[in-house]
Amino acid sequence: MTELVLCADDDEDILALVTLRLRRAGFDVVTAADGEEAVRVARERRPALAVLDVMMPKQTGYEVLAALRDDETLREVKVILLSARVQESDVARGIDAGADAYLPKPFKAQELVAKVEELLAPT
Amino acid sequence: MTTPSLSEAVPAVTSRLRAAPAAWTFLGAGAVAILVYFLLPAHSDVQSIYYVAIGAASVAAIYVGATRNLPPGERLPWRLFAFGLLGQVAGDAIFAFYEVELNREPASPSVADVFYLGGYLLLAAGVFLVLRRLGGQTSRTAILDTLLLFAGVALVQWIFFIDPYNHMPFGTEAERLVAMAYPAVDVLLLVGFAQLLVGPGGRTTAYRLLLVSLGLWIVADEIYGLNVDSYQGGDWVDALWLGSYVVWAAAALDPSMARIAQPDRRRLPRLSAARLTVLAAASLAAPVTLLIERAAHHRVHAYVIALGGAVLAAIVLARLAGLVRAVEHAGLAERLARREAEQAQQLLKYQNQQLVELDKLKDEFVSSISHELRTPLTSISGYVELLLEEEESADKRGHLAIIDRNADRLLALVSDMLFAARLQYGRLELERQSVDLRELVMHSVDAARPRAAAAAVTLHVDVAEVPAVLGEPGRLAQLLDNLVSNAIKFTPGGGRVAVSLSAHDGTVCIQVSDTGIGITDVERQRLFERFFRSQSALEAQIQGTGLGLYISKAIVEAHGGRIGVESEPGAGTTFVVELPVAQ
Numbered sequence: 001m002t003e004l005v006l007c008a009d010d011d012e013d014i015l016a017l018v019t020l021r022l023r024r025a026g027f028d029v030v031t032a033a034d035g036e037e038a039v040r041v042a043r044e045r046r047p048a049l050a051v052l053d054v055m056m057p058k059q060t061g062y063e064v065l066a067a068l069r070d071d072e073t074l075r076e077v078k079v080i081l082l083s084a085r086v087q088e089s090d091v092a093r094g095i096d097a098g099a100d101a102y103l104p105k106p107f108k109a110q111e112l113v114a115k116v117e118e119l120l121a122p123t
Numbered sequence: 124m125t126t127p128s129l130s131e132a133v134p135a136v137t138s139r140l141r142a143a144p145a146a147w148t149f150l151g152a153g154a155v156a157i158l159v160y161f162l163l164p165a166h167s168d169v170q171s172i173y174y175v176a177i178g179a180a181s182v183a184a185i186y187v188g189a190t191r192n193l194p195p196g197e198r199l200p201w202r203l204f205a206f207g208l209l210g211q212v213a214g215d216a217i218f219a220f221y222e223v224e225l226n227r228e229p230a231s232p233s234v235a236d237v238f239y240l241g242g243y244l245l246l247a248a249g250v251f252l253v254l255r256r257l258g259g260q261t262s263r264t265a266i267l268d269t270l271l272l273f274a275g276v277a278l279v280q281w282i283f284f285i286d287p288y289n290h291m292p293f294g295t296e297a298e299r300l301v302a303m304a305y306p307a308v309d310v311l312l313l314v315g316f317a318q319l320l321v322g323p324g325g326r327t328t329a330y331r332l333l334l335v336s337l338g339l340w341i342v343a344d345e346i347y348g349l350n351v352d353s354y355q356g357g358d359w360v361d362a363l364w365l366g367s368y369v370v371w372a373a374a375a376l377d378p379s380m381a382r383i384a385q386p387d388r389r390r391l392p393r394l395s396a397a398r399l400t401v402l403a404a405a406s407l408a409a410p411v412t413l414l415i416e417r418a419a420h421h422r423v424h425a426y427v428i429a430l431g432g433a434v435l436a437a438i439v440l441a442r443l444a445g446l447v448r449a450v451e452h453a454g455l456a457e458r459l460a461r462r463e464a465e466q467a468q469q470l471l472k473y474q475n476q477q478l479v480e481l482d483k484l485k486d487e488f489v490s491s492i493s494h495e496l497r498t499p500l501t502s503i504s505g506y507v508e509l510l511l512e513e514e515e516s517a518d519k520r521g522h523l524a525i526i527d528r529n530a531d532r533l534l535a536l537v538s539d540m541l542f543a544a545r546l547q548y549g550r551l552e553l554e555r556q557s558v559d560l561r562e563l564v565m566h567s568v569d570a571a572r573p574r575a576a577a578a579a580v581t582l583h584v585d586v587a588e589v590p591a592v593l594g595e596p597g598r599l600a601q602l603l604d605n606l607v608s609n610a611i612k613f614t615p616g617g618g619r620v621a622v623s624l625s626a627h628d629g630t631v632c633i634q635v636s637d638t639g640i641g642i643t644d645v646e647r648q649r650l651f652e653r654f655f656r657s658q659s660a661l662e663a664q665i666q667g668t669g670l671g672l673y674i675s676k677a678i679v680e681a682h683g684g685r686i687g688v689e690s691e692p693g694a695g696t697t698f699v700v701e702l703p704v705a706q
Contacts, residue, residue: 013502017509055494084497085490106501106534109508 003120004028004045008038008064009053009082014105018051018082018112025113035059039067042074049120051112054083054094062097069098078119082107146328146377149184153177153369157362165357171219174361178212181368188375200256200384201375203249208368210242218356231294232301240301243308250315250337256384257324263445268402269318271438275405276313278431280306282412282424284348290422302351309344316341317405321398325387332374333383339367406439489544496537504530532666539670543653546674551681553595557705560631561586563596564624567603571611579616580637586624589631593705594682602678605671606635606698612665613639613696629704630684636697641690650688651676659692 005027009015012033019029030045032038036058042050050068054061061081068074081094084105094102101115156177163170182205189201217235221228229235284306293299316337324330343363347354354360374380409432416423507527514520545551568584575582592599610620618638625632640659642650649655654669679686684702 011498011502014498014505017502017505020509021505084494084501090490105497106504106530109505 002026002028003048004030005116006030006032006038006042006045006047006050008032008035008041008050008056008061010034010056011053014053021109021112022051022116025116027116035061035064038064042068042077043071046074047077049078049080049116051080051082051116054081054085054090062094065097065099080112080115080119082112144377145188146332146373149376150369150373153181153365153372156180157365157369160361160365161357161359166355167357168219168223170357171215171222174356174365175212175215175219177365178208178215178368181372182209182212184372185375188372188377188380192375192378192381197381197384200249200252201380203245203252204371204375207242207245207247207249208371210238210245211364214239214242222356231298236301236304240304240308243305243312246340247308247311247315250312250319253324253333253384254315254318254322257322257386264442267438267442267445268398269314271402271435271442272317272405273310273314274431274434274438275408276317277310278408278427278435279412280310280313281427281431282416284309284345286424286427305344306348309341309348312337312341312344317401321395321401323386325382325385327377327379327382329374329377329380329383332370332377333380336367336371336374339363339370343367406435409435489541493537493541497534500530500534500537504534536668539668539674542674543670546677551598551677553598553681555593555595557591558594558596558599559591560589560599560624560633560702563600563603564622564633567600567607568622570604571607574608575611575620578611578614580611580614581619582611583619583621584623585621587626589624589626590704592631592682592702594702598678598681602675602700603633605675606633606700609671610635610637610639610696610698612667613637613660615639618695626704630701631704633700633702634697636695638695641692641694641696642688643692647688647690651686 005022007015007018007022007029008031009018010033015031015033019031022029030041030047032041035056038050038052038056039059041047042064050064052061052064056064059067061083065079065081068077068079078100079098080101080103081099082103082105083090083094091102091104100119103112103115160170160173160177163173185201185205185208189198189205193201214235217229217233217238285303288299288303291299293302316334319330319334319337340363343360346360346363350360409428412431413423413428415421416428504527507523507530511520511523511527514523564584564586568582572582607620607622614620614637620635620637623634625634640663642657642659646655646657650657651672652669653673655673656667656669660667676686679700679702682702684700686701687699688696689699690696
């Protein structure tokens with residue numbers, strides 16, 4: 001069974017790029033254009049992993065992350081924060097908030113796919 | 124037992140005498156002379172002449188002392204003393220002449236009175252000159268104090284020493300007025316004496332002697348004034364006047380008289396106990412006088428006492444008002460100062476708050492610029508990467524690679540500029556851990572190999588085992604990348620870049636040398652400045668922002684290390700970084 005990945009980013013171009021890369025790597029992808037939508041889609045579709053942009057309207061990536069961690073049925077969803085905010089403090093904040101990984105933008109396709117595969121690999 | 128022969132003893136005594144300070148010698152001789160005065164037949168001609176002689180000798184001594192101890196410009200007070208006392212001696216001499224030659228006293232008033240009274244004025248002038256040179260006599264308080272003293276003394280003098288002449292059977296009116304003039308001028312001497320007593324003058328020997336002589340003179344005058352009917356030449360009171368002559372001369376002969384008009388800093392606190400006593404005595408003059416008159420069943424000078432009391436009270440009031448005003452002034456100043464301090468503190472608090480907010484704002488700003496620039500770059504890089512994977516035409520792949528490379532450069536530029544901006548705002552903060560530089564150097568060199576190969580530059584690396592340093596691996600990698608890529612950038616094809624790592628004396632040393640274009644001495648001074656580009660780099664059109672070395676230096680210094688450079692234009696450059704070994 002192919003695993004479902006939720007991608008959320010308010011930048012259409014980047015969202016399309018991430019979606020394309022993950023589909024080519026063999027994942028099913030659902031998308032969201034802002035934080036609220038991301039939470040709604042996550043509740044409906046129950047993805048195995050979410051790639052979240054940090055700076056999104058309505059709800060930030062951190063808030064979406066918190067919402068997922070607060071929801072018993074979604075607590076186990078793996079989360080990768082993808083952000084153009086690359087200061088050490090930003091990265092540390094993401095990891096502290098419970099993200100499984102923090103990838104800086106711009107990212108290399110290979111890097112992203114490798115990280116997703118690593119997190120979804122059966123332990 | 125042997126006794127020294129006379130021929131030895133005489134020079135010994137004379138040399139000892141010469142060594143003895145003139146002042147004390149004169150004082151001793153004067154004491155003996157005064158004793159002899161009373162051994163002479165009382166009221167005799169000899170005694171009168173002898174009296175004049177002691178006075179004359181003292182006057183001469185004062186004159187000599189002033190000449191010897193003072194520079195020409197400062198002798199005036201002592202000249203006044205000398206001439207003032209000379210006036211007394213002249214008066215005495217006239218009396219002596221009358222007694223010896225004519226066997227009677229001169230008629231009163233006589234020319235002797237002119238000398239006497241003139242002499243008093245000169246003495247008083249001398250005292251006031253000394254006081255003036257001591258300073259501190261012109262403030263409002265000092266003037267009020269002097270007035271208070273004057274009023275008190277004048278009141279007492281009038282009641283006990285001047286007014287009585289009005290109620291005595293006395294010769295002519297002129298005679299009475301002259302007799303009253305003496306206690307009147309004594310008021311001046313008394314005020315001067317009191318001022319000297321509480322004044323700021325350093326208490327040198329001469330100062331003390333001057334006080335004693337002045338005091339003796341005044342006391343003698345007052346005793347004479349009380350016994351004006353019974354006084355006769357040769358009375359014991361003469362000892363006081365003679366003593367005053369001798370002590371005055373001793374004061375003039377003592378070398379410390381040169382410093383008599385120098386204030387003593389320790390005496391500057393103005394309200395000393397002595398001063399307070401004198402002022403209290405002066406202000407109590409009226410009631411005490413009244414009580415004494417009542418007790419002695421004297422005729423009470425009600426009007427004079429009432430007037431004197433009123434004047435004294437007014438002066439005391441003025442003095443008090445000055446004090447109260449000064450206290451109020453000080454209180455007001457203090458309140459103002461306190462309010463200002465409070466305001467300053469509030470302002471400081473406010474400014475601190477503003478700074479904290481500004482700091483937050485600046486972090487926010489740097490962060491969002493970074494975000495805004497990186498977002499479009501993400502799309503460019505991502506889609507170019509996608510196209511590169513799919514494009515089959517070598518030409519187009521080449522073009523895409525150029526876009527990709529430039530997107531990377533733009534990204535590096537954005538990173539450097541943001542890093543530099545953050546350095547501008549504050550210190551670089553590190554998350555330190557133990558770092559193996561060997562690994563970092565190898566990694567950095569490996570990453571640079573493709574670029575070196577593209578530029579036809581050979582890349583050598585020579586790393587020894589070195590102790591770990593304490594630092595942030597990411598920053599140290601950034602430093603190494605900067606230095607290595609710089610070296611490659613500035614080295615023409617066929618050149619060589621060498622990276623070495625060594626350790627000595629508690630430091631780890633990284634050296635990056637190239638055989639590149641080099642830099643001049645002048646430019647070397649500015650090499651680590653922000654946005655600095657060397658002339659040769661500009662001419663050779665080597666791209667760069669001028670931030671790499673600025674950032675490198677900041678990283679090295681944040682790690683407690685040093686960075687330096689050696690270069691020879693045209694021959695190459697070596698960067699040396701020294702980092703302290705982890706303790």
